[in-house]
Amino acid sequence: MLKLSIMAVELKRDNVRCELAKGDDLGHTRCALCGIRPYSFCRCLNEDELKVFSKISSERMFSDKQNIFLQQEKSKNLYNITEGNIKIYQLLTDGRLQIIGFLYPGDFFGSYRQGKYNYSAQAIGNVKVCVFNETTLNKHLEKNPKLSRELLNITANELTLAQDRIRVLGKLTATERMANFILNISDQRARIKWQDNPVSLPMNRQDIADYLGLTIATVSREITRLKTSNIIKVLSASQIYINDRTKLSLLCT
Amino acid sequence: MLKLSIMAVELKRDNVRCELAKGDDLGHTRCALCGIRPYSFCRCLNEDELKVFSKISSERMFSDKQNIFLQQEKSKNLYNITEGNIKIYQLLTDGRLQIIGFLYPGDFFGSYRQGKYNYSAQAIGNVKVCVFNETTLNKHLEKNPKLSRELLNITANELTLAQDRIRVLGKLTATERMANFILNISDQRARIKWQDNPVSLPMNRQDIADYLGLTIATVSREITRLKTSNIIKVLSASQIYINDRTKLSLLCT
DNA sequence: TTATACAATTGATTTAAATCAAATGTTCTA
DNA sequence: TAGAACATTTGATTTAAATCAATTGTATAA
Numbered sequence: 001m002l003k004l005s006i007m008a009v010e011l012k013r014d015n016v017r018c019e020l021a022k023g024d025d026l027g028h029t030r031c032a033l034c035g036i037r038p039y040s041f042c043r044c045l046n047e048d049e050l051k052v053f054s055k056i057s058s059e060r061m062f063s064d065k066q067n068i069f070l071q072q073e074k075s076k077n078l079y080n081i082t083e084g085n086i087k088i089y090q091l092l093t094d095g096r097l098q099i100i101g102f103l104y105p106g107d108f109f110g111s112y113r114q115g116k117y118n119y120s121a122q123a124i125g126n127v128k129v130c131v132f133n134e135t136t137l138n139k140h141l142e143k144n145p146k147l148s149r150e151l152l153n154i155t156a157n158e159l160t161l162a163q164d165r166i167r168v169l170g171k172l173t174a175t176e177r178m179a180n181f182i183l184n185i186s187d188q189r190a191r192i193k194w195q196d197n198p199v200s201l202p203m204n205r206q207d208i209a210d211y212l213g214l215t216i217a218t219v220s221r222e223i224t225r226l227k228t229s230n231i232i233k234v235l236s237a238s239q240i241y242i243n244d245r246t247k248l249s250l251l252c253t
Numbered sequence: 254m255l256k257l258s259i260m261a262v263e264l265k266r267d268n269v270r271c272e273l274a275k276g277d278d279l280g281h282t283r284c285a286l287c288g289i290r291p292y293s294f295c296r297c298l299n300e301d302e303l304k305v306f307s308k309i310s311s312e313r314m315f316s317d318k319q320n321i322f323l324q325q326e327k328s329k330n331l332y333n334i335t336e337g338n339i340k341i342y343q344l345l346t347d348g349r350l351q352i353i354g355f356l357y358p359g360d361f362f363g364s365y366r367q368g369k370y371n372y373s374a375q376a377i378g379n380v381k382v383c384v385f386n387e388t389t390l391n392k393h394l395e396k397n398p399k400l401s402r403e404l405l406n407i408t409a410n411e412l413t414l415a416q417d418r419i420r421v422l423g424k425l426t427a428t429e430r431m432a433n434f435i436l437n438i439s440d441q442r443a444r445i446k447w448q449d450n451p452v453s454l455p456m457n458r459q460d461i462a463d464y465l466g467l468t469i470a471t472v473s474r475e476i477t478r479l480k481t482s483n484i485i486k487v488l489s490a491s492q493i494y495i496n497d498r499t500k501l502s503l504l505c506t
Numbered sequence: 507t508t509a510t511a512c513a514a515t516t517g518a519t520t521t522a523a524a525t526c527a528a529a530t531g532t533t534c535t536a
Numbered sequence: 537t538a539g540a541a542c543a544t545t546t547g548a549t550t551t552a553a554a555t556c557a558a559t560t561g562t563a564t565a566a
Contacts, residue, residue, distance in 0.1 A: 090420045092506045098423040100416050113406070118413050141402055148401030149394055153366070155408045160371050162415035163353050167343045169422035170351040170466035174523065205544065213423035218523060220545050237532080237544065253345045427553065458514060471553060473515050490514065490562080508566090515560070525550070532543070 036130050038080045038106065040154070044146040056136040062086075062123035068110075071120045075111035077131050084127035085202045088119040089210070099211040101161070102203060104188055108154050112137050124202050169213045172253070177212045178222035179251035182232065182240060198233075198241035205237075291333045291359065291383060293407070297399035309389040315339075315376035321363075324373045328364035330384050337380035338455045341372040342463070352464040354414070355456060357441055361407050365390050377455045422466045425506070430465045431475040432504035435485065435493060451486075451494035458490075 036059045045053060059082065062068055068079065071090060081103055088109055089099045100119050103109055109121055112134055141148045168180055182199065190196035201208070205216040212219065223240075226232045231248050233241040242248060298306060312335065315321055321332065324343060334356055341362055342352045353372050356362055362374055365387055394401045421433055435452065443449035454461070458469040465472065476493075479485045484501050486494040495501060 090416070092420075092424060094506060096424050096506070098420045100419050113409065118416055141405070142398055145395055145398040145401050148398050148405055152394070152401055152405045152408060155405060155412060156366065159408055159412045159415060162412060162419060163343070163371055165419050166353050166415060166422060167345075167351045169419060170463075171345060171349050210423075215524060216544075217525080217546085221523090224545075253347060253349070468554060469514075470516085470555080474553090477515075509564105510566095511562100511564080513560100513562075515558105517558080518556085520553105520555070522552095522554085523550105524552085526548085528545105528547080530543100530545070532541100534539105534541080536538090536540100 036082060038082075038108075038130060040150055041080070041132075041147070044144065044150045045140075049140060049144065052136070052140070053132075056133045058131050060129055060131055062127045062129070064123060064125050066123045066127075068121040068123065068127075068129065069117050071117055073117055075113070075115055075117045076134055077110050078108060078112045078134060078137060079110040079121070080130040080132070081105050081107050081109075082128045082130055085124040086121050086127055086129075087124055087203065087207060087211075088121050090119050097210050098213070099207060101165075102185075102207075102211065104192055106192055108158075112141070112151065124207070174212075174214055174218050174222050175225065176251055176253060177214065178219065178226065179231075179248050181208065181212060182226075182242065183245075183248055183252060186242060186245075197245075198235055198239050201238045201240065291335075291361075293403055294333070294385075294400070297397065297403045298393075302393060302397065305389070305393070306385075309386045311384050313382055313384055315380045315382070317376060317378050319376045319380075321374040321376065321380075321382065322370050324370055326370055328366070328368055328370045329387055330363050331361060331365045331387060331390055332363040332374070333383040333385070334358050334360050334362075335381045335383055338377040339374050339380055339382075340377055340456065340460060340464075341374050343372050350463050351466070352460060354418075355438075355460075355464065357445055359445055361411075365394070365404065377460070427465075427467055427471050427475050428478065429504055429506060430467065431472065431479065432484075432501050434461065434465060435479075435495065436498075436501055436505060439495060439498075450498075451488055451492050454491045454493065 037053060037057050042050060042053070068086065069075075069077075083105060086103045086109065087099050088101050088103065089097055091097050102124070111117055112132075114134070141151065168177055172180065185201065186196045186199045189199055203211070205219050208214075209216045209219045214222075223232070223234060226248075227234050229247075231242075231244045231251075233243055235241055295303060295306070321339065322328075322330075335358060337358070339356045339362065340352050341354050341356065342350055344350050355377070364370055365385070367387070394404065421430055425433060438454065439449045439452045442452055456464075458472050461467075462469045462472045467475075476485075476487060479501075480487050482500075484495075484497045484504075486496055488494055
């Protein structure tokens, strides 16, 4: 018991170190030239275009629970996360809420074409985003095939993830969903060069429930179950250490 | 009882008329120049490109339950449906199956970039598809911003639909899913200029269940419930007449 | 037409997850 | 440092949908 608690502190400190280091490590999502704009985008631009983009894209900050936009609003911007996490969600008329996705630094959200936003976006903790005006972006897309192609790749990746989520929500049990969720978060963190074990969950239990199509009670019970079977250690409510990745993978079918 | 049965015959005949007419009406998804290639694509091409596309794109036919490709396969083609319906699905290791989507004429599926297919695709009834080779298509995408943009629009639409399905599978009850499903099919048919009431369901109950994350028993019971409350008439297993669209909409939340 | 195979419906029962509610843990403020 | 406010866990019970199983309906072929 004591040993675990000491371990938790060590891991936590290690995690903090990693989280601090991550700022420096965000180069792969930020453009080396401008600092705030995403690299994948800037890579597609020539110098003149880059100048225009320096004008049309700007950085904005949001704090916990602040909405970046709402579903019914006329769409105006495409966003790229440079720091923090956001959740995108849809609200039903009776107040039920479905979280479509949790997004990480480097992820895009919003819209690049006229219409309404397809979901609402809300900050989880402090967030920095890079904003691209829809209209201006569109002018560039028409002329610049590299940029179109880049955005096409981004959208296609999102589609793959969405289709994966359809499988999870349509067929998996609560246990399987939870296992899948923890592994996904770990993989996601590895992808952006963050410490992938233990994983910190920036969202609360209600968010996890709304994401997995479950209730907080079930989410809590499933975490307890994984803990009891020694597959994970719960360092704190928001810090999960994966003890046995193989067993966790087996639970995802 | 007798009256309903006569009505059913009339509606059926009317439906057949409409289904026959649809063949002529497919112009909006087919290119006026080539007949088999999708219009939206060809609209983006100049004459030279169109010639190349005439070489790289070809029409293929599939019959009921034939697989067009499987999930684990190395991706080779992007497909466009010119006739019939297909289902795209993911298979779990233990045999559970989740249908990601039912596709209609005009819809695209498959892949346009190297990798593996993200789902399997199977014909529902007789199907004609227009095939685009991935590699060749990619060469054009790099040069032709209109084409990239068109494919971007197509992919973005698919993403919107997928995110909608996440909401349905995550939060809606069986009744709501069923109501949503029938309305969606009706809207989808309207979109491609087919008769939107009654709607014919090309897929069987098992497919509907695997699409909605339910079982055939539940699907059947929900249909019976909608029938009993006079919201729909069940003309045959695969022919649903929407009696009260307003009530059906209200059930979708 | 009748037999056969298959698809869909319906009934009885079970079960996984929801709901309701209390207890425990954590964080923030005065 | 207490205590208020909130988040999480856990327990007891209910419920929506699954499961299991039988029946009915609908095509297809002999």
